[in-house]
Amino acid sequence: MSLNRNLGLCALALGAAAPFAGSPYAATSADQVDRLAKEIAHGDDHVSALQLAAWIRARKPGLRVVDVRSPQEFADFSLPGAENLPLDRLSRARFARGDTVVLYSEGGAHAGQAWMLLRMMGVPNAYFIAGGLADWRDEVIAPNLPAGASPEVLRAFQPVAELSAYFGGTPKIGPAGSSPTQMTASHAPAIGAAADLAALRRRGC
Template sequence: MSLTRNLGLAALILGAASPFAGSPFAAPSADQVDRLSKEIIQGDDHVSALQLAAWIRARRPGLRVIDVRSPQEFADFSLPGAKNIPLDRLSRARFAQGDTVVLYSEGGAHAGQAWMLLRMMGVANVYFIAGGLADWRDEVIAPNLPADASPQIVRAFEPVAELSAYFGGTPQVGPAGSPPTRMTPSHAPAIGAAADLVALRRRGC
């Protein structure tokens, strides 16, 4: 990592720490900044919306899905099982050692800032959805399979289609750049059986 990028990341992390001024949480040390920078570069700070969907469906023990948007935005639409802890209240939240925390916001930026705050608070197993709710819509609610997909890609898409159906989504098929059509069982055999699992249809997607 270049010195300029390292300093930039340090400034971002220190800026995120400003809500802790005068609190029991100390400002991050250079070692903490380096450790957080490494996690960011290696991609250890985030998970995909599809991975979160799989964890929710599997009822992963200790999973806590946190929406850091405003209470009004949360009331309008939220992910299954999510709890609302706005960014300005995050420093008062408490997490158990075995919790797996996944944060999300509308576009991902605030969730990324929340990730830094929780890491500085000592929360170890914390991640965020990089693209926010847009990723949930694209990966879970309306995943797309190219019309000319090979049999191997179709088979690989089957668990994605199944997850999408479970959450009330509509897996689709169509050429890139054109309006997709609704996916049918002939495109992914799993979708027919998965339709019976739909129990958590969400609005606002």
């Protein structure tokens, strides 16, 4: 997600923040808006779908995965362990200071707005998935490994393949947009330690 788009979400959220004037959380100030703008510029407002998947699998203490879509959309499909808090209910939600809150929506825009609202409400450890459920599908459920990848790329792909399998996904080999083949054990490099997830490309920035 581009900086301009993120700042646009910031402006929309500021307009929506008026109902929180009586909120028990911290009041919005010009300094706070400046801090939030810096977080957006540095990419500190979001995490990748892969990072969220790793946190869910590790049962990260205090993790709260929040789906801001409608109850019907949530009933149709949701991420493991997620709770449903549509945008119009966020002002009534309560979060502990130690919670790590990860928000998601279908495409990411509403989750970005929800992130801004939570930060203005004083929730410190809030993030969102920039590409929404599309990122979850692309990165976790059906990640693609380029055909003929180097050993280094294969090593880096191993933790992705492991996460995908954990969540019932199907890692594939081949260019995006083609009909890639399913990844099998024969494609995995015979190397012990997997590459650090933090070194993988973060999507949606």
